[in-house]
Amino acid sequence: MRARDPQRVVTVTDIANAIGVSRATVSLVLRDSPLVHADTRARVEAELKRQRYVYNRGAANLRRRTSSSVALVINDLSNPFFAEFAAGVDEALGEKGYVTLLGSTGESPERQQAVLASLMEHTPAGVILSPAEGSDAAQLHKVLDTRANVLLFNRELAGADDWGFLGLDNQRGAQLATEHLIALGHRRIAFYGGHADSSSCRQRRAGHARAMKRAGLPVDPSWLIESAPNRLEAAAGTAKLFGDQAPPTAAVCYNDTVALGLMLGLLARGIQPGKGFAVTGFDDIPEAAVTTPPLTTLAVNPRERGRQAAQLVLAQLAEGTAPDRTIAPVTLSVRESSGAALK
Amino acid sequence: MRARDPQRVVTVTDIANAIGVSRATVSLVLRDSPLVHADTRARVEAELKRQRYVYNRGAANLRRRTSSSVALVINDLSNPFFAEFAAGVDEALGEKGYVTLLGSTGESPERQQAVLASLMEHTPAGVILSPAEGSDAAQLHKVLDTRANVLLFNRELAGADDWGFLGLDNQRGAQLATEHLIALGHRRIAFYGGHADSSSCRQRRAGHARAMKRAGLPVDPSWLIESAPNRLEAAAGTAKLFGDQAPPTAAVCYNDTVALGLMLGLLARGIQPGKGFAVTGFDDIPEAAVTTPPLTTLAVNPRERGRQAAQLVLAQLAEGTAPDRTIAPVTLSVRESSGAALK
DNA sequence: CTGAAAGCGCTTACAG
């Protein structure tokens, strides 16, 4: 954190002195006050331009006790789901005159604490946080004041009811995928991947269970298979599907990454995804459309979710409304990985 | 831009009053000055913790005339190349105690002006900018002071020699791809896609030309085909490759997106990419590894480039060094789309 | 080693 160029910077005082008005008058012009005489305003504006004045929003924020930034803390931008989400957040914030302060946790609760502490020093007007796996609400409260304007995204957190929440309709999504497979004739459908202790995995599992129950289909416990949500582990776990004498013929996967891993694992066993075994994902990342075969999955429209998150956090600010719990819809996008109707 | 909660915020004055020292002493403790007696320091630190003091970096920056942020302005985060780049920038800035201010242009020079003007009001210590297509250096100088600490990334700009530049070795990359195809036996190799007036396209075309010339192969002008760098236009232009009686047997594409589009276009004509026609890309976006067939392309390691950009912009700041021109290497990643040796 | 005072660039009552 080195000093900036200490070169002279043009301030309201310079403008005021140059044309013989007070700093207050210049400030009023900058803030578009109707109190200033049109002539005076014109002279001030001309001088602002002439001296290439740049407003110092930090100084103004300090004096007014306002903020024009919102912190966005996510796992990692290299995940296209979060990249799209961040793009949506930034877009919507920009429209309202706010700037996005970026932070990433890399799924580490410790890094998350450090990143949030650092961002809080920049006095953001709000914080949009997709909590790292294993986050602890008590720890977060230490660094994010209760009064802070926080919106949690994507991952539910026990003990964080004083903050807003925006989530996806995980249960309904998994239910849609499962119903789709059932309609194609599948009876033995696994739920594959994710950590059973994460809220999103629990909810997706519940959707799967619900669809099966509604169709009067039993669920063998061996069909509920955990796996870290990355391609490698998902591929490595493929064998767990085929231990039984009557193995599943399809799997609803925790997310697209897991589904892509599973498809690799199937191929390694000589099974054609979409032919010998049906697979669905969750998220609709860009890769989903171009894999072989293309992946049936649940579209969540992360960019729109980002815009929504920005709006929610600004609304909390403006109206001082009680932080809300918002659930966004998801839609099934059918492609070839779920295959044709079963033989 | 609404007021924050006007609730009382703990300041150095509160801490000082609480334990009967001066604000200066508290400030010295905060900044880890050795001037403070160990006992005093301990008392101050305890009180800071007790009152859950949060440092106001904005106020400190104002007083010290420093900045602890860097603006990052890119086309769009939904491009995985830029998302990875941004992740690298943020990571490296965070390590040095800086925060990333995000902005996106959507390839619009007008939006770019607006976004930069807004970001400059937050007094960033530096600006990392990947200029939107059609950017004008004169316009940029209006909003980015000459004294501003700017690093241009990826796209060269005439009249911007007062700013730093970090680019990819476009020429060498395209040359590597072309040489690879020549080694496989191809003689008629097109350069497909991109806008010929963009610096990166010119450089990549130069690499293609150079490899052909070195191998003593002629280049028919009809093999140099322009196309907007998106999948749709790239697919639509496929026919332009096959107008001649002796059409090319391979194409070095401007980037991966163009290559993926071309592969779709080839399939639509009943040509198997990697079998009937060889294709290479540029960027190595995540999709490149999972398309059918996987895409031979040039890996540019965007995350590492992001880290490098952050380091360069901070170095410019610290040392006041003359802004440098840095060219980062690229490496060929051979996959099936470039096919086996020609018949 | 600690305190009193001034000031970063801005805004906001309060007079006039």
Added chain:
DNA sequence: CTGAAAGCGCTTACAG
């Protein structure tokens, strides 16, 4: 409609 003064939260010479 405009100006003088105070203050946002911090830091930095300067005394002591």
